[in-house]
Amino acid sequence: MLIVDAHEDIAYSALVGGRDFRMSVADKRKNDPGDSARGREGQATVGLPDLLEGSVAVVFGTLYASPARSQFGGDNASGYATPQQAEAQARAQLDYYRRVADEDPRLTLISTGRDLEAHLMRWSSSGTAAPLDKLGVGLVPLMEGADPIVKPDDVKRWFDDGVRIVGLSWGQTRYAGGTRAPGPLSDDGKKLLKLMSEIGMVWDVSHLAEESFWQGMDIFQGRVIASHSNCREYVPTDRHLTDDMIRALVERDAVIGCVLYNRFLRADWTPEKGKHAVTLKDDVLRHIDRVCQIAGNARHAGIGSDFDGGFGAASTPAELDSVADFGKLAPALKDAGYKPEDVEAIMGGNWLRVVKETLPR
Ligand SMILES: [Zn+2]
Numbered sequence: 563m564l565i566v567d568a569h570e571d572i573a574y575s576a577l578v579g580g581r582d583f584r585m586s587v588a589d590k591r592k593n594d595p596g597d598s599a600r601g602r603e604g605q606a607t608v609g610l611p612d613l614l615e616g617s618v619a620v621v622f623g624t625l626y627a628s629p630a631r632s633q634f635g636g637d638n639a640s641g642y643a644t645p646q647q648a649e650a651q652a653r654a655q656l657d658y659y660r661r662v663a664d665e666d667p668r669l670t671l672i673s674t675g676r677d678l679e680a681h682l683m684r685w686s687s688s689g690t691a692a693p694l695d696k697l698g699v700g701l702v703p704l705m706e707g708a709d710p711i712v713k714p715d716d717v718k719r720w721f722d723d724g725v726r727i728v729g730l731s732w733g734q735t736r737y738a739g740g741t742r743a744p745g746p747l748s749d750d751g752k753k754l755l756k757l758m759s760e761i762g763m764v765w766d767v768s769h770l771a772e773e774s775f776w777q778g779m780d781i782f783q784g785r786v787i788a789s790h791s792n793c794r795e796y797v798p799t800d801r802h803l804t805d806d807m808i809r810a811l812v813e814r815d816a817v818i819g820c821v822l823y824n825r826f827l828r829a830d831w832t833p834e835k836g837k838h839a840v841t842l843k844d845d846v847l848r849h850i851d852r853v854c855q856i857a858g859n860a861r862h863a864g865i866g867s868d869f870d871g872g873f874g875a876a877s878t879p880a881e882l883d884s885v886a887d888f889g890k891l892a893p894a895l896k897d898a899g900y901k902p903e904d905v906e907a908i909m910g911g912n913w914l915r916v917v918k919e920t921l922p923r
Contacts, residue, residue: 604874
């Protein structure tokens with residue numbers, strides 16, 4: 563069974579957090595126990611060797627430019643203040659993915675249907691007995707927050723350079739309202755969505771403000787996803803999706819990736835409660851099951867872990883220490899009554915469907 567994770571801030575962690583993607587989680591933890599100066603990030607949970615060990619065949623790797631001064635307060639010396647600086651940050655991250663893929667056969671960038679077919683062929687023809695190094699991880703570049711797109715027209719160039727998914731916001735951007743920043747699409751945001759429809763860019767609505775979401779659903783004609791969002795019913799903040807939003811996404815054949823961050827899984831979770839207070843079989847299942855119940859099938863739920871995206875192993879569900887453990891979700895789904903084909907769909911098949919249907923030949 564192949565696993566797909568629709569959200570990992572790999573390049574940002576490497577370039578800003580000093581975490582080399584090629585290193586295993588265990589080696590990263592030796593260098594940085596995660597409770598030091600970079601402690602906000604916590605203990606590392608992502609590594610290329612660990613993805614392979616966990617049969618994570620495909621990840622959506624983000625280009626995430628960090629705002630210099632966010633609405634969450636405080637200054638960020640390494641963040642961007644101008645669109646050009648945001649562009650430079652995202653450019654450096656795309657270059658990082660390219661460089662690792664050039665130098666290390668264990669990483670493949672996926673930007674066409676042909677790339678994906680060849681990559682999946684390695685996994686299916688080699689079988690589980692193949693040495694992990696031969697299989698490799700496929701990475702689809704996803705831009706989280708569109709400020710690096712200096713003018714809407716530039717999205718074409720990003721597409722030519724291999725970016726296949728764009729989310730308009732994180733917090734507020736020049737294009738849309740975002741998390742803790744309610745508000746509509748700007749004129750440029752509307753223009754950007756029209757251009758994205760035309761060129762076949764997938765639209766990621768995670769982090770989008772609700773008003774921008776509903777406007778965009780009218781304007782954008784292409785494929786929509788929510789790479790990493792949970793159910794607002796259980797965690798009532800604007801970071802997550804209402805049932806109406808989930809219903810509208812299902813109508814567009816979207817997939818919604820479940821964020822495996824305890825704070826986003828249980829509204830009452832605090833670090834003092836410890837990682838064991840949140841589990842796959844209760845909490846992760848509850849979010850995934852709600853999406854499936856709303857949809858009436860298992861075609862729209864997936865994983866969007868956000869691992870190494872600002873939280874560490876101490877803030878992930880009890881059963882998960884790193885990306886190598888995602889497979890433990892499968893028995894939890896099975897025990898809850900999901901059929902084998904539904905388990906496979908949620909673990910990766912649904913994301914593969916979206917990617918297959920949207921990548922250019
Ligand atoms: Zn995010």
